[in-house]
Amino acid sequence: MRRKRHIPANHPAFADLPVQLITVSDGASQIAVHVAGALSSQTTPLICVPGYHRNMSDFTQFSGRVQQLTGGGSPIVLLDLQGRGRSSDRREPQDYGSPGDARDIIAVANALGITTAIFVGQGYGGQVTMAVAAERPNLIAGTILLDAGPVTDSRGIVRLRNNMGHLASLRGAKVVTAGFRKVLQGDYPGANEAQIADLMLRTHFIDKRGQAKPLYDARLMAALDAFSYDDILMAQWPLFDGLAAIPLLLLRTQLTDQVRRDTFEEMTRRRPDASAWTIQGQGSPALFDQTEEIQEVVDFVRSITQRRKR
16 A cells, blocks of 8 residues: 655645645546636646646746736646645556656546646656647647756756755754755755745655655655766657647746756757747746746747637
8 A cells, every 4th residue: 555645734835726636547546736717618728747856836926927917818727746746656666757647647637628738848747748749639739848858968867866865864944944045046046035945845844853855755766866967868859849730839947957958959940930938047947937938928828829719
């Protein structure tokens, strides 16, 4: 029997994100889903897919701003992939992977009555989105890839693994908080103390013993043990090229270590019709606290919804 991860009932990162649990795959697994706005056959929702070890809280501010700028006309579906946030863990560690996550998202869309949606994939979530496109292309009306592409930078994988391992070794709330500050300030050099605290609580909580406890299955980090800085990971360009007939917006944070600049440039070369935007002064995940990138997303969403109404 799978041991359930503990998440505090009043965890601040989830305070404004009530969820419903949708059963998927083996009938014993559940995906946590939050819907902002009203789903209907007259609207094209956005489905936001978080990064590798992350959860829907990364899209809290994004969701609110998009809802505000569209007047609520674009409902937004936030979800936690299995093993993350408030979703259940997979039975076996080898069961984690983008094909299984893509099938879960398709099941969620079916359960919510969504026949087509605009997908926002951050990091690993972008790879899952491409897997959804390969499995169910008609489900995707448009794609926004954020720090995501067909080639993942091994340096980002190793850095993530090392950082999470280091934070897990710390003891004492003040020491843990200082550790997170040191790790996060490289990606968010302009962040204040409140933003650093918010970022920390998106992936961890501090227990009564002063330890940082992850809001994800620890086996996700163990799966990264085999990677080295100089590894060259297999490119998945056919998956990216599978988006050829789908409207595309490419976003990359200036300080990301998830997608190399040359990979991003190759993506834009292969899709000259796609809008491309760099979010300045941030790493991954994007904070979505600047008007420019939010407006870029809203314009992209509007162009798709207007096209679908013709």
